[in-house]
Amino acid sequence: MKKQKNNGYPKVAIDGPAGAGKSTVTREVSRRLDLKYLDTGAMYRAITLKFIYEDIDISDLKSIEAVLNRTVIKLSDKQGVFLDGKEVTNDIRIAEVNKLVSPVSAISIVRRWLVDMQREIAEESRGIVMEGRDIASRVMPDADFKFYLDASLAERARRRRQEQLEKGNVLAEDEVLAEIKNRDVIDSGRADSPLIRVPDAIVIDTTDMSFDEVVDKIVNIVQSKAS
Ligand code: DC
Numbered sequence: 001m002k003k004q005k006n007n008g009y010p011k012v013a014i015d016g017p018a019g020a021g022k023s024t025v026t027r028e029v030s031r032r033l034d035l036k037y038l039d040t041g042a043m044y045r046a047i048t049l050k051f052i053y054e055d056i057d058i059s060d061l062k063s064i065e066a067v068l069n070r071t072v073i074k075l076s077d078k079q080g081v082f083l084d085g086k087e088v089t090n091d092i093r094i095a096e097v098n099k100l101v102s103p104v105s106a107i108s109i110v111r112r113w114l115v116d117m118q119r120e121i122a123e124e125s126r127g128i129v130m131e132g133r134d135i136a137s138r139v140m141p142d143a144d145f146k147f148y149l150d151a152s153l154a155e156r157a158r159r160r161r162q163e164q165l166e167k168g169n170v171l172a173e174d175e176v177l178a179e180i181k182n183r184d185v186i187d188s189g190r191a192d193s194p195l196i197r198v199p200d201a202i203v204i205d206t207t208d209m210s211f212d213e214v215v216d217k218i219v220n221i222v223q224s225k226a227s
Contacts, residue, residue, distance in 0.1 A: 010035065010128030011142065012222060015134035016149035018183045019156030021206050021214060022131045025149065027079070028215045030129040033222060038121055039076065040132035040139070043106040043114050045092035046073045046083045051104060058104055068113050084085055098179065102186035105133075111192050115139050119153060134193035135199055145222050147203040155207045156180055179210070 014026050023039055030037035050056075050071055056063050074082040091097075094123045104110060111134075118139045122128050130139065136146035149158075157177045164171050171176065187195045197203060202221065206214050 009125070010070070010077050010144045010222065011122060011127065011140050012129040012132040012145045012218075013140050013143040014129065014149060014218075015133055015137075015195065015197075015201070016131075017133075017156065017187065018180050019160045020149040020151050021159065021211070024211065025206075025214050026129050026131040028149045028211075029218050029222075032215065032219045033127075033129065035127040035129050036121075036125040037079070038118065038128055038130040039079065040114065040118055040130060040135065041101075042075060042079075042092060043073055043082050043117070044110070045097050045101050046081050046088060047071065047110060047114070048097050048101045048104040049088055049094075050083055052100065058100070058107065061107075061109060064107065065109055068109065073114075074115070082084070102183045104148050105191065106186060106190040106191045115193075133187055133195040136198045137196055138193045141198075145218075145225070146198055146201040147204045148197045148220055150188070150203060150205050151207045152181065153177065153184075163198045 010033075012029070012033075014022055014029075016022050023041070026039070027037055047068070050067060051058060051064070054067060056067060058064065072082075072084050076082065079089070080087055081092055115134075115138060118130065118132075122130065122140055130143075132139065136143055137149075144185075154177075155182050157173065160176050160180060161171050161173065164176075204214060204217060209217075
């Protein structure tokens, strides 16, 4: 692939609301393009898990700052998530984290801490596909490609339930709908880097698209403009 601006390798930003299919799509796009993959939501989840472990009051900024100063989050190339050296890849998906992660990700000192880490990872990588909520707007405003994945609320809830069902968890439809709605409100309404579509993003509504169609679309756009 032709080298891009920045450090010479392509930077691809993928943003969108919860349940739009970002994670699975981004993972496959990064594999097809042979670029590093970074799931920034996993980082917000890992620090949320630490606050749960340590029973931190998330309105207590002093305690939060102290925790950040002694916390190490690492993501392996195989998508493993490590919190202070311990693997937490599955633990960051538990219900308590699902509930607390949006309020935690609205805390500015948490965001600053993680955004710095994400930018460093991008600079050190030979190209990256990064997914989250503020990737195009804040973490990598210089990205070569900016995608915004969306889907209807009903479809996003259906996918979330299906995802959980595959793990053996049966969730009520109205419960999942309410949780996604609540996350939308917090993620889009927070003061610090809310989820937004930047004007130069390529918007893909995945409601009626298959997984392969979404992946192909992104890969084709990147390959056609980068070669
Ligand atoms: O993508 P996810 O559902 O794993 O993300 C978990 C939460 O983290 C989500 O509620 C919003 C937040 N998040 C964020 O604020 N900024 C990001 N770049 C990624 C995730």
